[in-house]
Amino acid sequence: MASAADRRGPIWPHLRIQLRVVDALLRREMLTRYGRHNIGFLWLFVEPMIFTVGVTILWTATKSVHGSDLPISSFALTGYSSVLLWRNMPGRCIGALQNNLALMYHRNIQVGDIYLARLLIEFGGATISFASLAVLFIAIEWMAPPEDFLKVAAGWLLIAWFGCAVAIGLGALSHLSELVDKLWHPFSYLLFPLSGSAFIVAALPRFAQDIVLWIPTVHGIELVREGFFGSRARATYDLSYLIPFNLVLSLIALIALRYVSRRVVPG
Amino acid sequence: MIRVRDLAKVYPTRFGENLVFEGVSFDLAMGERLGILGRNGAGKSTLVRLISGAERPTAGTIESSISISWPLAFAGAFQPQLTGADNVRFISRVYDQDFERNLAFVEEFAELGPYLREPVMTYSSGMRARLAFAISMIIEFDCFLIDEISAVGDARFHDRCNFELFDKRGDRAMIIISHDAAYVRDHCNRWGVLHDGGLVLYDDFEVAYADFKELIGWKPPPGWPQIPVATA
Numbered sequence A: 001m002a003s004a005a006d007r008r009g010p011i012w013p014h015l016r017i018q019l020r021v022v023d024a025l026l027r028r029e030m031l032t033r034y035g036r037h038n039i040g041f042l043w044l045f046v047e048p049m050i051f052t053v054g055v056t057i058l059w060t061a062t063k064s065v066h067g068s069d070l071p072i073s074s075f076a077l078t079g080y081s082s083v084l085l086w087r088n089m090p091g092r093c094i095g096a097l098q099n100n101l102a103l104m105y106h107r108n109i110q111v112g113d114i115y116l117a118r119l120l121i122e123f124g125g126a127t128i129s130f131a132s133l134a135v136l137f138i139a140i141e142w143m144a145p146p147e148d149f150l151k152v153a154a155g156w157l158l159i160a161w162f163g164c165a166v167a168i169g170l171g172a173l174s175h176l177s178e179l180v181d182k183l184w185h186p187f188s189y190l191l192f193p194l195s196g197s198a199f200i201v202a203a204l205p206r207f208a209q210d211i212v213l214w215i216p217t218v219h220g221i222e223l224v225r226e227g228f229f230g231s232r233a234r235a236t237y238d239l240s241y242l243i244p245f246n247l248v249l250s251l252i253a254l255i256a257l258r259y260v261s262r263r264v265v266p267g
Numbered sequence B: 001m002i003r004v005r006d007l008a009k010v011y012p013t014r015f016g017e018n019l020v021f022e023g024v025s026f027d028l029a030m031g032e033r034l035g036i037l038g039r040n041g042a043g044k045s046t047l048v049r050l051i052s053g054a055e056r057p058t059a060g061t062i063e064s065s066i067s068i069s070w071p072l073a074f075a076g077a078f079q080p081q082l083t084g085a086d087n088v089r090f091i092s093r094v095y096d097q098d099f100e101r102n103l104a105f106v107e108e109f110a111e112l113g114p115y116l117r118e119p120v121m122t123y124s125s126g127m128r129a130r131l132a133f134a135i136s137m138i139i140e141f142d143c144f145l146i147d148e149i150s151a152v153g154d155a156r157f158h159d160r161c162n163f164e165l166f167d168k169r170g171d172r173a174m175i176i177i178s179h180d181a182a183y184v185r186d187h188c189n190r191w192g193v194l195h196d197g198g199l200v201l202y203d204d205f206e207v208a209y210a211d212f213k214e215l216i217g218w219k220p221p222p223g224w225p226q227i228p229v230a231t232a
Helices: A012-034 A040-061 A072-093 A101-105 A111-139 A149-176 A179-194 A206-212 A216-233 A239-263 B044-052 B084-094 B099-110 B113-117 B125-138 B155-167 B181-187 B205-215
Strands: B002-013 B016-028 B033-038 B059-064 B068-072 B143-147 B173-177 B190-195 B198-202
Touching (some): A012 A111, A012 B084, A040 A072, A040 A111, A072 A149, A072 A216, A111 A149, A111 A239, A149 A216, A149 A239, B002 B044, B016 B044, B016 B059, B033 B044, B033 B205, B044 B068, B044 B173, B068 B125, B084 B099, B084 B113, B084 B125, B099 B125, B125 B155, B155 B181, B173 B181, B190 B205, B198 B205
Parallel strands (some): B016 B198, B033 B173, B143 B173
Antiparallel strands (some): B002 B016, B002 B059, B190 B198
């Protein structure tokens, strides 16, 4: 049975099956979403690139006030890429199980594999888009190379972790109630201006800083910016808040995933 | 060997809990083909889903030392935007099988011609059924679960399915669900009637069918030949 019995024993054979399944799901999802027409799977990162470039142009044209002396283009690139990273993951996972219920007939495929495949696609797309635009902006000297690449990577991964946990949790809960889908759109839209992408914390008045620092993505984006711009970013972040926050969120997400996996009825 | 013990399934509904069946127990060895009769809603498909491992029972256990298929004739797992060949590729990856060999078999069996490389959403229901059945045959399971396969396709398709299933794979275990009593009679060697939340097993089709007809309230129309039924 696909219950506890055949999951005992060494973990490697199971890991191998799961890797194969996630790989198969990933290719299936990419083919379904991008097909073989025009540029095909290049849309994976061309789409977020268009978004980011659009926002960069918009913010540059309107000379958006962001409260720092950073060039607006590099500010928009770091800010908006991060938004795409954490916001698209839940967007893709909400309702994903409902659309793929028939896959549950294949006993190798677990609910979590469906989410995992989509998260990898979103992470890949957002990361390639961010990296190629960064290289482009550096090449045309709109911005300098990152001062501390590891900090950029750490901040980026922490935002991705947050996105994954939210995505798995909301994805699982969306199978129990359609309210999740309805509420996520306004919620993510409202969270966007507060997420740290459109301001730097140091430029805010004291009371506003205290409020926005409750929002986990703010810490991640500030870390990315410190990696890019060093002290010019005047970053404010607290990893001893963000990491435990992600851990607790992941725990909740996995509980929700387990709850749903045990009750899923294939279509 | 598959060992099913005290299987029960309850679905929550808005009006309280709905018990589909409980206390279902049986063993199935290689070469045994269990045909299950039952009215609409008796829980036949639910039983098959539980055994396929797609869903968990509310109580009871299913132990199996052999590999079990997904329910055959079931075409739902196709991604409609993908081509038939892409779907073969996906299944081959999930089950770690040789794609080229599988594609050759599907090409030969499903007779889809150029449509094998067109999106599944452009297929007719008969084409879908042929693709679904061909894909089900590319993985060599020990036990096949067959849910109402006689409902789709034309006579030629049925003959080819029967040949693949009962001639080439006659040594396997099978669980067959059908409303077509003759199909179940001809292809099974054990029978069961699922009714009122319980499963009763029979070694003789005529006894099983007589009980089943009584349960569904079937009355012979006037002029029906009266053949005495042997009782167990």
